[in-house]
Amino acid sequence: MCDTCGCNLTDANRHLVAAEPRETIEVLENLLAENDLQAMRNRARFNARGLLAVNLMSSPGSGKTALLEATIQALPPGVRVAVIEGDLETENDAARIRRHGVPAVQITTGMACHLDAHMVGQALQRLDLSAIDILFIENVGNLVCPANFDIGQHCNVLLLSVTEGDDKAAKYPVMVRAADAVLITKTDLLPYIEEFDLARAREAVGGVRRDVPLWEVSAKNGKGLARWLDWLTASLTACRAAPGPSYAPAEPRARVSAPAHASRR
Ligand SMILES: Nc1nc2c(ncn2[C@@H]2O[C@H](COP(=O)(O)OP(=O)(O)OP(=O)(O)O)[C@@H](O)[C@H]2O)c(=O)[nH]1
Ligand SMILES: [Mg+2]
Numbered sequence: 001m002c003d004t005c006g007c008n009l010t011d012a013n014r015h016l017v018a019a020e021p022r023e024t025i026e027v028l029e030n031l032l033a034e035n036d037l038q039a040m041r042n043r044a045r046f047n048a049r050g051l052l053a054v055n056l057m058s059s060p061g062s063g064k065t066a067l068l069e070a071t072i073q074a075l076p077p078g079v080r081v082a083v084i085e086g087d088l089e090t091e092n093d094a095a096r097i098r099r100h101g102v103p104a105v106q107i108t109t110g111m112a113c114h115l116d117a118h119m120v121g122q123a124l125q126r127l128d129l130s131a132i133d134i135l136f137i138e139n140v141g142n143l144v145c146p147a148n149f150d151i152g153q154h155c156n157v158l159l160l161s162v163t164e165g166d167d168k169a170a171k172y173p174v175m176v177r178a179a180d181a182v183l184i185t186k187t188d189l190l191p192y193i194e195e196f197d198l199a200r201a202r203e204a205v206g207g208v209r210r211d212v213p214l215w216e217v218s219a220k221n222g223k224g225l226a227r228w229l230d231w232l233t234a235s236l237t238a239c240r241a242a243p244g245p246s247y248a249p250a251e252p253r254a255r256v257s258a259p260a261h262a263s264r265r
Helices: 014-019 021-049 064-074 092-098 117-124 173-178 187-192 198-208 225-241 260-264
Strands: 052-057 081-087 104-108 134-138 155-161 181-185 214-216
Touching: 021 052, 021 117, 052 064, 052 225, 064 081, 064 092, 064 134, 064 181, 064 225, 081 092, 081 117, 092 104, 104 117, 155 173, 173 198, 181 198, 181 225, 198 214, 214 225
Parallel strands: 052 134, 052 155, 081 104, 081 134, 155 181, 181 214
Antiparallel strands: none
16 A cells, blocks of 8 residues: 555565565665655754654554544643644544644645655644644554654654454554553443453553553543643653754664653553
8 A cells, every 4th residue: 555665565566576675675775764864854853942743653543633632632731732644635634633723734645554754844844843842743544654664753652442452452563662652542432342351452562562651541531631641741851851953863763762751650
């Protein structure tokens, strides 16, 4: 499906890759290297402004936009927020965010199943970064590819909803490995979905990463949001305490590590 990350391989074109694997790998490596360079530029811009960039990842419909809407309403006054929305098509999610009086830029990726650093770099030109404390980037709904592309974010937040089943962390471990925090969403539906076992869901996450902070939240009834908001505001403080304009990660793909407070939870 995706134009750039290699997941567009099909039975019809697989022989091309098999015939020339080295060239294919080289092309993909070059694309990733270019992406990483742009991601560093994005991150340098964020650091120059002292803003925290949070990348939200999940499968389609897990509640990323709903969580953002609830977060916008619940954040302390004075924390200025903007959102970059990624979807294959439509302005729907950006429109939902703008209804809360928050600036939102919609990226429509067409065929691409993840955001890349160049897309985000272009979207940044439509935002006043000096007027933002936390920039949320809602990635395209997909439980694989978004984890592979650095877009300049400081932290990755993975959403797993109770409607998806409790085994997703085990089946899609790449996402868990990339996550700085995991949220189990739509917990207000737990009484109606007997098959979902919270303990099993936690075990599935813990089986991949023991140290990742994990909370249950409901955007609908607001339960669990307080811990998420605490983590966000503490992450903003930690991010601002890091070196500013001249900051650049030692390794191109390295993210600013999860704030120290996060791993203690
Ligand atoms: N009951 C309940 N429904 C929720 C909750 N969060 C989201 N939903 C519903 O789930 C559906 C999908 O929510 P979205 O916020 O659009 O999900 P998304 O992850 O942004 O979806 P994409 O952008 O398409 O990937 C909507 O009908 C929401 O109203 C929740 O906490 N509880
Ligand atoms: Mg959405």
